[in-house]
Amino acid sequence: MxxxxxxxxxxxxxxxxxxxxxxxxxxxxxxxxxxxxxxxxxxxxxxxxxxxxxxxxxxxxxxxFIKDLKSGDLEKAQLGLAHSYSRAKVKFNVNRVDNMVIQAIFLLDTLDKDINSFSMRVREWYSWHFPELVKIVNDNYLYARVAKLIEDKSKLSEEHVPALTEILGDEDKAKEVVEAGKASMGQDLTPVDLINVQLFAQRVMDLAEYRKNLYDYLVTKMNDIAPNLASLIGEVVGARLISHAGSLTNLAKCPSSTLQILGAEKALFRALKTRGNTPKYGLIFHSSFIGRASSKNKGRMARYLANKCSIASRIDCFSERGSTVFGEKLREQVEERLEFYDKGVAPRKNIDVMKSAIESTQNKDTEMEEVEPEEASAKKSKKKKSKTEDAPAAA
Known part of the structure; x- marks a missing residue:
């Protein structure tokens, strides 16, 4: 109260x-x-x-009940309260809007599914014309590029080897494609069919290129919004955690036990209903730390990693300045914990690690404060020089 x-x-x-x-x-x-x-x-x-x-x-x-209150004043007050509440929730910080990360990770997942299904369709469609190419080129994206380059297999010759080598990165594979094209068992396609296959292959290539650009955008946004969480667990897994929680603030409010099983709610409620074993991990299973841990230590590693992710998300949410120092130190702690489980090497105490992180952030702040006056003095000296150069010219 x-x-x-x-x-x-x-x-x-x-x-x-x-x-x-x-x-x-x-x-x-x-x-x-x-x-x-x-x-x-x-x-x-x-x-x-x-x-x-x-x-x-x-x-x-x-x-x-209130005499001085006019009709419509109450509605205006309610509207003003709603606007101020929404303004406080958004905070008007363009660089810290986590909604962009949520939309980007959703779109990234959708693109992965679409590219996979479209690539399989290209392989199946073009295999009627050149069935031997599937065994030589395994990657879906490279297959679409090769199909776009070859077009009609009957026109395939030694002149295509440099271009195929540039795509595949292997001259032997490029020569193998040319030899397979000469002795191919596939049926011939009409020019209209070939045009449709080429257009669809181009669409798959465009989607794959856009997916790369979207991933780069997600990495930059995560480094702006949650730099410590991104440096600890990775940009994609961190974005999935933020998306599943609803926002960075909601993720920061989650205890580490809740963060540990985010994404495994169905398994949790099924275990509670059947009185079985509850899940050990949810979305954080995709982290490399869980994969590197031995099978008997995966649960302990997930619990420890969830604890560090909870700390990192709270630092990112409530700190005024964005920095990756705490995330890097927390990552070092997780690495030390992995070594402790595997080799028995005792890790550092948490209080010592946090003290070193605070000292490094303070050192960075002092360096920034020292650099700013130097830049200002350099600008002033440049202005003075320009004035002195202009004075004789005017004379």
Whole structure:
């Protein structure tokens, strides 16, 4: 309870003498708030359906209780409150808007599925014309590029070897493609069919290129929004955690036990229903640390990693300046914990690691403060030089 509310209640309500029963009770909509008010101020509070109905009537006829209130003022106040609440929620910091990360990771997953399905369609479609190419080129993206380059297999010759080598990165494979094209068992396609195959292969290539650009965008946004979380667990896994939690603030509010099983809710509720073993990890399973841990230590590693991710997300959410120092130190701690499980090497204490991280951030701040005056003095000296050069010219 705030001091303003306490002083307001004490000033406007009659004081209750000790040992005597009060002749009134304060109606409160929230029972927990009412119990807290009664504990701190000794004012008897009441909450229930009667109080809720009474408060609803007060809200409905509020403009009639206050004489100076004009019609429409209450609606304007409500609208202003809604705008201020939304403004505070967004915070108007363009670089810290995590909604872009959520949309980017959703789009990245969709693109992965689309590219995979489209690439399989290109392979199946072009295999009618050149079936031997599937065994030589395994990668879907490279297959689409090779199919776009070759077009008609009957025109394939030694002149295509340099271009194929540039795509495949292997001259022997390029020569193998040319030899396979000469002895291919595939059927001939009409020019219209070939044009459609080439257009579809080009579309797959464009999607793959856009996917690369989107991934680079996601990496830059994660380094702006959650640099410590990104340096600890990676940009993609960190973005998935933020997306699943709803926002970076929601992720920061999650305890480490909740963060550990984010993404495994179905398995958790199934285990609770059947009274079986609860899942050890959710989305953090995709981290490289869990994969590197031995099977018996995966659960312990997931718990430790979730703890560090929780710390990193809170630092990113509530710190004013973005820095990767804490994330790098937390990553070092996770590496040391892996060595401890494998080789028995004792890791450093958490308090020592955090002290070193704070010292390094302070050193960086002092370096930045020293650089800024130097830049300002350099600019001033340049201006003075330009003035002195202009003076003789004017004379």
């Amino acid at each position: 705030s001091d303003e509310l306490r002083s307001f209640l004490e000033l406007n309500l009659p004081k209750v003498k000790e040992g005597k029963k009060s002749k009134f009770s304060l109606g409160v909509a929230e029972p927990k708030l009412g119990s807290h008010i009664s504990e701190t101020t000794k004012i008897p509070c009441q909450s229930g359906e009667f109080v809720l109905e009474l408060l609803r009537g007060v809200r409905l006829h509020f403009d009639k």
